[in-house]
Amino acid sequence: MRDFTLEMYGLLLAAVKKAGYACISYEQFVSRGQKGRTYILRHDVDNLPLNSLATARIEAREGMQGTYYFRIVAQSFNPEVIVSIAELGHEIGYHYEDLSLCHGDFDKAYDQFQKNLERLRVYFPVKTICMHGSPLSRWDNRLLWDKYDYKKSGILAEPYFDTDFSKVFYLTDTGRTWDGSEYSVRDKVNSPFQISIRSTRDLIQKINSDLLPSQVMQNIHPQRWTNELLPWTKELLFQNAKNIIKGVVSRMNK
Numbered sequence: 109m110r111d112f113t114l115e116m117y118g119l120l121l122a123a124v125k126k127a128g129y130a131c132i133s134y135e136q137f138v139s140r141g142q143k144g145r146t147y148i149l150r151h152d153v154d155n156l157p158l159n160s161l162a163t164a165r166i167e168a169r170e171g172m173q174g175t176y177y178f179r180i181v182a183q184s185f186n187p188e189v190i191v192s193i194a195e196l197g198h199e200i201g202y203h204y205e206d207l208s209l210c211h212g213d214f215d216k217a218y219d220q221f222q223k224n225l226e227r228l229r230v231y232f233p234v235k236t237i238c239m240h241g242s243p244l245s246r247w248d249n250r251l252l253w254d255k256y257d258y259k260k261s262g263i264l265a266e267p268y269f270d271t272d273f274s275k276v277f278y279l280t281d282t283g284r285t286w287d288g289s290e291y292s293v294r295d296k297v298n299s300p301f302q303i304s305i306r307s308t309r310d311l312i313q314k315i316n317s318d319l320l321p322s323q324v325m326q327n328i329h330p331q332r333w334t335n336e337l338l339p340w341t342k343e344l345l346f347q348n349a350k351n352i353i354k355g356v357v358s359r360m361n362k
């Protein structure tokens with residue numbers, strides 16, 4: 109079976125469930141406290157929002173809730189999809205990139221951040237936000253919070269600032285691999301866990317063998333997860349090319 113298909117994603121969720129994890133949204137994780145085996149389902153909707161509707165439906169069928177972070181740009185921001193995913197019981201959050209869109213103009217970026225948050229709040233009472241990595245931009249979107257405070261906008265938490273990654277194992281499909289930290293420019297955290305994962309099948313086996321910590325944040329980009337062969341091949345070729353570029357940028361930053 110090919111990796112990064114919806115079937116494979118369904119198998120992954122089934123393994124997580126069988127292992128006794130509660131699959132929850134980031135907002136639930138932040139507001140409920142951390143009890144028992146917890147698996148946060150986070151999704152960065154960078155592109156192709158309909159793919160996110162597909163993963164949201166699979167999760168809802170399993171009785172799971174997660175968080176979908178939408179960007180403000182046209183390839184992500186789709187009100188029909190946002191409403192449909194919210195109706196399935198998931199949380200909607202803002203995947204902000206205002207500082208890079210405003211080319212490092214902090215005041216303009218904060219103004220845009222507030223306006224964009226309100227645009228999203230027309231459809232959902234957004235309580236959490238998460239930065240878009242903008243890997244090819246020189247601006248790290250998180251820098252906005254050196255000068256401003258998102259909590260003043262009624263935001264409870266931002267995963268990169270408000271999660272203790274010494275306790276929560278961070279898993280991301282960035283770069284179309286689960287071992288993507290060497291390819292990622294910004295989507296990475298300081299983690300004490302030494303768990304190497306080569307494929308989704310490998311991840312499933314590790315879950316079945318109880319090799320994962322009791323608290324996990326899984327971040328996926330649903331545009332990568334598709335059954336259709338043509339978009340799947342396109343995503344594979346595109347990510348391989350992009351990983352080469354990001355690998356160079358990442359090494360330059362070290």
Ligand SMILES: [Zn+2]
Nearest residue numbers: 152154240241
């Ligand atoms: Zn993103």
